[in-house]
Amino acid sequence: MGYIEAVGIIIANPECEDVRSLEGTAPTKKPCVPIIAVPTTSGTAAEVTINYVITDVERKRRFVCVDPHDIPVIAVVDPEMMASMPKGLIASTGMDAHTHAIEGYTTKAAWEMTDMFHLKAIKIIFRSLRGAVENTKEGLEGMALGQYTAGMGFSNVGLGIAPSMAHTLGAVYDTPHGVACAMMLPIVMEYSAACTGEKYREIARAMGVANVDAMSQEEYRQAAVEAVRKLSADVGIPSKPPVLKEEDLPFLAESAYADACRPGHSKDTNVEELKGLFRKLM
Numbered sequence: 001m002g003y004i005e006a007v008g009i010i011i012a013n014p015e016c017e018d019v020r021s022l023e024g025t026a027p028t029k030k031p032c033v034p035i036i037a038v039p040t041t042s043g044t045a046a047e048v049t050i051n052y053v054i055t056d057v058e059r060k061r062r063f064v065c066v067d068p069h070d071i072p073v074i075a076v077v078d079p080e081m082m083a084s085m086p087k088g089l090i091a092s093t094g095m096d097a098h099t100h101a102i103e104g105y106t107t108k109a110a111w112e113m114t115d116m117f118h119l120k121a122i123k124i125i126f127r128s129l130r131g132a133v134e135n136t137k138e139g140l141e142g143m144a145l146g147q148y149t150a151g152m153g154f155s156n157v158g159l160g161i162a163p164s165m166a167h168t169l170g171a172v173y174d175t176p177h178g179v180a181c182a183m184m185l186p187i188v189m190e191y192s193a194a195c196t197g198e199k200y201r202e203i204a205r206a207m208g209v210a211n212v213d214a215m216s217q218e219e220y221r222q223a224a225v226e227a228v229r230k231l232s233a234d235v236g237i238p239s240k241p242p243v244l245k246e247e248d249l250p251f252l253a254e255s256a257y258a259d260a261c262r263p264g265h266s267k268d269t270n271v272e273e274l275k276g277l278f279r280k281l282m
């Protein structure tokens, strides 16, 4: 979807044909040519968001473009179009959507309306993803709806550093986006917990954790992180990539810091701390 949106944008805005000038808030003047979007994966919500992602092979970067001009005129979100996905792709794209829901809920700009979308998305995705991986009708329908609902939220407020770090892992090691999100999400949740008030209690509740109201802050935060780790493991995603080299850490951290999703993160970060978070994958 990202590439198609970029093509549609450049047809309407030929002055952006260098592509790199589209990074971040894209300086386009005209809406992209009309797109009818039919997602065949259940993760990105690109059919409904103001974002698209471009891979810059030469510079080993995956960069995010933010532009309301890219929104398709029609989105056909049909779980039957997603039913041919292999298990691993359902799992990874599902964890991409779960990352959107959790980071959208905790991002700095979050507010009541987007909380509504994100909490509902966390709930739907959590109850659907295991079934979707087993190809159940309810599971696939839930994931089609859940990823879309997350997109309706985060497109309005942004995300955080889990996708920033995932974009970088994808660009450098070719790690599939959803797998990289799934690896980063619990690490990032632990790192950011202190800046999220009582939000992890609601995240844990949405994932069906029992008795959250009787838990201390430390307990419900831990429970939320563990529920995410368990979901990811249950759908077969490893917790670490096979290759991650110490000498790559400076580039990885700088690239993640430069990512358009990073400034919205619940906790202010820096290149050194991002290096430390990447190191947890080794």
Ligand SMILES: NC(=O)c1ccc[n+]([C@@H]2O[C@H](COP(=O)([O-])OP(=O)(O)OC[C@H]3O[C@@H](n4cnc5c(N)ncnc54)[C@H](O)[C@@H]3O)[C@@H](O)[C@H]2O)c1
Pocket (backbone or CB within 6 Å): 001, 002, 040, 041, 042, 043, 044, 045, 046, 047, 049, 051, 052, 053, 062, 081, 082, 083, 084, 085, 086, 089, 093, 096, 167, 177, 178
């Ligand atoms: N809102 C956004 O703009 C947004 C959000 C998150 C991620 N992204 C970006 O989206 C990209 C990932 O997109 P994706 O997760 O949809 O995967 P993808 O489009 O990269 O597809 C992954 C692979 O699965 C195949 N495939 C797709 N649908 C299939 C189906 N139904 N059956 C069998 N095979 C199928 C594709 O041909 C491809 O080989 C990344 O570049 C990521 O950074 C964008």
Ligand SMILES: [Zn+2]
Pocket (backbone or CB within 6 Å): 044, 096, 097, 099, 100, 163, 177, 181
């Ligand atoms: Zn994503």
